[in-house]
Amino acid sequence: MARPQILWFRQDLRLADQPALAGAQDAGPIIPTYILDDASPGLRPMGAASRWWLHRSLERLDAALAARGARLLLRRGRSADVLCQLMEETGAEAIHATRHAEPWWGPIEARLGNRLRLHGATRMLRPGQVRTGSGTPYRVFTPFWRASLAHLPPPTPAPAPARLAGAAPPAGDRLTDWGLLPQNPDWARGFAEWQPGEAGAEAALRAFLSRVEAYAARRDLPSEPGTSRLSPHLHFGEISPAAVWHAVEAVAGPQAAQPFTRQLVWREFAHELLAQYPDGHERPHRPEFERMPWTDTEQGEGRRWLRAWQKGRTGYPIVDAGMRQLWQTGWMHNRVRMIVASFLTKHLRIDWRTGERWFWETLVDADLANNAMGWQWVLGSGVDSQPYYRIFAPVAQSEKFDALGYIRRFAPEYAGHGPVNPIVEHGAARAAALAAWQALRAPGQRG
Ligand SMILES: Cc1cc2nc3c(=O)[nH]c(=O)nc-3n(C[C@H](O)[C@H](O)[C@H](O)COP(=O)(O)OP(=O)(O)OC[C@H]3O[C@@H](n4cnc5c(N)ncnc54)[C@H](O)[C@@H]3O)c2cc1C
Incomplete structure (x- = not known):
């Protein structure tokens, strides 16, 4: 036997x-x-x-x-x-x-x-499968994406087996004894909107398929249900990326599906970067960022700023709505993740690792590869990232991406996009961030 x-x-x-x-x-x-x-x-x-x-x-x-x-x-x-x-x-x-x-x-x-x-x-492409002509790993997303297409779509996903032959299991722990759920206080009440598990992942995918064609137009609008919200399901492997890819292509067709399938390849790229930079959540890819003079958050103003950011009390509606969505639901819209990460690291000049750890603690989709890449991208310290001097202006972003519905839901005390008693003033904070960056750059280096 x-x-x-x-x-x-x-x-x-x-x-x-x-x-x-x-x-x-x-x-x-x-x-x-x-x-x-x-x-x-x-x-x-x-x-x-x-x-x-x-x-x-x-x-x-x-x-x-x-x-x-x-x-x-x-x-x-x-x-x-x-x-x-x-x-x-x-x-x-x-x-x-x-x-x-x-x-x-x-x-x-x-x-x-x-x-x-x-x-x-846990991903679609084998580690190291997509390499440059000279056999080195890609460090920039767009050529990685283009080269990936030669290996995609992934194989057709296999269905779940109808029956399984289980061996007699030895004694194990009881799940309830692991203390994974919050007790006192129960801060996860707002997580009820999620349905973890494989059936929940399939339900989320089905719901997304009915709106997939509007993905490109709506994915940046936090007030809209534009994105798939599959990230925690993908992180925990409750659905395979191949299953998502095929379902989306079947509905939208390969061309129209691309704005979305491209995002699935960002996940692949993050995994590749993690292989190259296993400590990417602790060390900037660009070493000069090690010398950045970060705000001291142990005391005084820096400590108050960090608390205000974490609790969604910065005075900037879009930032506060995002941080409160995170706390209440364990998730945040991608556009708003970029805005709050930029605000922390540039307006407040607080170390990106502090933000990365806060996300790690509070996100239901906390993922070593995606989170590290996201923070490094926003800061400008990643191998493929926006330049440091791109500083998201919270008010302009909120207006451009029509965030009033989102603000009304998560930070209803604000009536508009504009700040109310902000902890820092945008123009001055921006200038201070740029000055810190100029000081950090080696003499003679060009931006
Ligand atoms: C500062 C910062 C931190 C982040 N931390 C995480 C994290 O811990 N875990 C996480 O899964 N994503 C993270 N992201 C990436 C992105 O914000 C989320 O994957 C996305 O918001 C999830 O929502 P969705 O499933 O509706 O995405 P959709 O737009 O529907 O995309 C489908 C899937 O593609 C993948 N994907 C989409 N965008 C990205 C991206 N930029 N990088 C990598 N994969 C992507 C995700 O698996 C996502 O579920 C972070 C982004 C930033 C800017």
């Missing part, structure tokens, strides 16, 4: 188009396992909003597995230790998993050696 196979779930919490599941199932009865790992060396524990999402997603995954004849085993600890022990306990033959991009998995996977079978990836 075939020996049991451990199916190690990470950020691939789905049954459809799940290469690790397919590989494990072909080899023998499966023991689907999720490990809450806060302790492996170098691993960055999930933030609070992601933990909320994870709890709900694991509930749904277990229910979907149970409906097909298997159960989800939960264990907590260092992934490599837990998996080695589990192999001993169960006599399992192998561990099956999907390839992931976060740099901390490498040493863990190395410890598992040939017991680990890696299948497919």
